[in-house]
Amino acid sequence: MIGKTILVVDENKATREYLSHVLKERQFNVLEAGSGKEALISAWRDLPDLVVFDPTFSDLQDLEFVQKLRQNARSAGMPIVAFSSDPAPARREACLKAGVNIYIVKSAKALSELQYALEQLLHAGKTDAETMESSHGSRESGLSIVFLSAKGGTGTSSLCANLAMTIKEQQPEARVVVVDLVLPIGSIAQIVGYEGQLNLVTAADLPSAQTNGEYFLKNLPQPELWKFQLLAGSPDPQHGNNLKVDRIGQIVDVLRVTYDFIIMDLGRSLSRISMPLIKQADLIPLIVANDQSTVKLTKKIWEYFQEQGIDAQNVYAILNRAVGLEGLTKSEAEGIIGFPIKTTLPYMGSNFSVANNFNQPIITKYPKDTATIIFKETAADMVKTARQLRARRNLS
Numbered sequence: 001m002i003g004k005t006i007l008v009v010d011e012n013k014a015t016r017e018y019l020s021h022v023l024k025e026r027q028f029n030v031l032e033a034g035s036g037k038e039a040l041i042s043a044w045r046d047l048p049d050l051v052v053f054d055p056t057f058s059d060l061q062d063l064e065f066v067q068k069l070r071q072n073a074r075s076a077g078m079p080i081v082a083f084s085s086d087p088a089p090a091r092r093e094a095c096l097k098a099g100v101n102i103y104i105v106k107s108a109k110a111l112s113e114l115q116y117a118l119e120q121l122l123h124a125g126k127t128d129a130e131t132m133e134s135s136h137g138s139r140e141s142g143l144s145i146v147f148l149s150a151k152g153g154t155g156t157s158s159l160c161a162n163l164a165m166t167i168k169e170q171q172p173e174a175r176v177v178v179v180d181l182v183l184p185i186g187s188i189a190q191i192v193g194y195e196g197q198l199n200l201v202t203a204a205d206l207p208s209a210q211t212n213g214e215y216f217l218k219n220l221p222q223p224e225l226w227k228f229q230l231l232a233g234s235p236d237p238q239h240g241n242n243l244k245v246d247r248i249g250q251i252v253d254v255l256r257v258t259y260d261f262i263i264m265d266l267g268r269s270l271s272r273i274s275m276p277l278i279k280q281a282d283l284i285p286l287i288v289a290n291d292q293s294t295v296k297l298t299k300k301i302w303e304y305f306q307e308q309g310i311d312a313q314n315v316y317a318i319l320n321r322a323v324g325l326e327g328l329t330k331s332e333a334e335g336i337i338g339f340p341i342k343t344t345l346p347y348m349g350s351n352f353s354v355a356n357n358f359n360q361p362i363i364t365k366y367p368k369d370t371a372t373i374i375f376k377e378t379a380a381d382m383v384k385t386a387r388q389l390r391a392r393r394n395l396s
Helices: 013-025 034-047 064-070 091-098 110-122 128-135 156-170 186-192 200-207 212-218 237-242 247-260 275-281 294-308 330-337 352-359 370-395
Strands: 005-007 029-033 050-053 082-083 103-104 143-148 174-180 229-231 261-265 284-287 315-320 341-345
Touching: 005 013, 005 034, 013 370, 029 034, 029 330, 034 050, 034 082, 034 103, 050 110, 064 082, 064 091, 082 091, 082 110, 091 103, 103 110, 103 247, 103 370, 110 247, 143 156, 143 275, 143 370, 156 174, 156 186, 156 200, 156 261, 156 284, 156 370, 174 186, 174 247, 186 229, 186 330, 200 247, 247 261, 247 275, 284 294, 294 315, 294 330, 315 330, 330 341, 341 370
Parallel strands: 005 029, 005 050, 050 082, 082 103, 143 261, 143 284, 174 229, 174 261, 284 315, 315 341
Antiparallel strands: none
16 A cells, blocks of 8 residues: 555644644555535645545535546546545435445544554555455445335345355356344344354454455354355344444445445344445345235335335335235235335245255255255346446436
8 A cells, every 4th residue: 555645624723734644654645625615626726636525515515425426537446545534324325325335433533543544545565355356446335235124024034045046156257245243133143053252243353454355254154055155143032132223334335345245134124223224235135925914014114115205116015925825915015015025935834844954055055945946046037136236226
């Protein structure tokens, strides 16, 4: 990183000069700008290697600033780090969607987080893992797929693990990570047979500078038969209650720039922690059971999503007949919820439970079952849909 040029943008002169001093001590070349318009001129004239900016401008909207950088050929691929005095999840989410690579909130740990961001984005040292990342260096962050349901007992975690494994099988060169965010206790570790100590809680306890992309690539387990890497959930309610929730967004940001697919299981969580992740997702598989209660609750979830500005095309509804053949048909469920169900998984009897008990994927345990064919078709369609939605968002 020595000799790289960084443009520091902050209307607060004291903060700007202090950050510039810190970066110069670390042997960066530093440019300064005190306004959004001044920063755009410098970015296009001086072509820095990276931009660090506080998005609380008075002369430009923060999103306008990012969009102008992304839409101009001279700065379209320039890494952008928001070093923000605003901790609001809404601003963080909006900046990331607009094209910011990493969003850091100013705090006691912010400088160490910024150091990690610079290493990640400028590929310092180029270890083997980072060299792998550099081959993807100019690409966008990985596709984010968030599984959730309106009610427990719909098989959300099982479907998340099995579809993630199928995606990895169909995309063997891709880096796929599954993150269990169900609180207060996760379940994917039990499904795949993982009993290790590294999980969401222990990762969040580590210093943010340590939990970089290389750390996760080297340390996250890859459960036998499942192919993907796993960041397991909380092992019990006590650990779940001790989770440093403010670290979740940071960890997910790191995973987004490290992996090609970030597949998250939220269970039935709709909270201040989960909603930013849902809003950032490229695809939201919403798992629906065929009983009246779950379908009516799913309708309420969809109404809430609409209030939050979530587009129907990002919701990928899956009807899972987990409890039997009785109950609502696909068309009846669609009529109540108010949007289309993309696919229906057949009732598998005890097969799903047997596969889970043996910690085996469905497509491995029952390769000739009709459900296996549907899993493969669904996984392929989910990836195709997520990529199309990402492309449309980039054009908008």
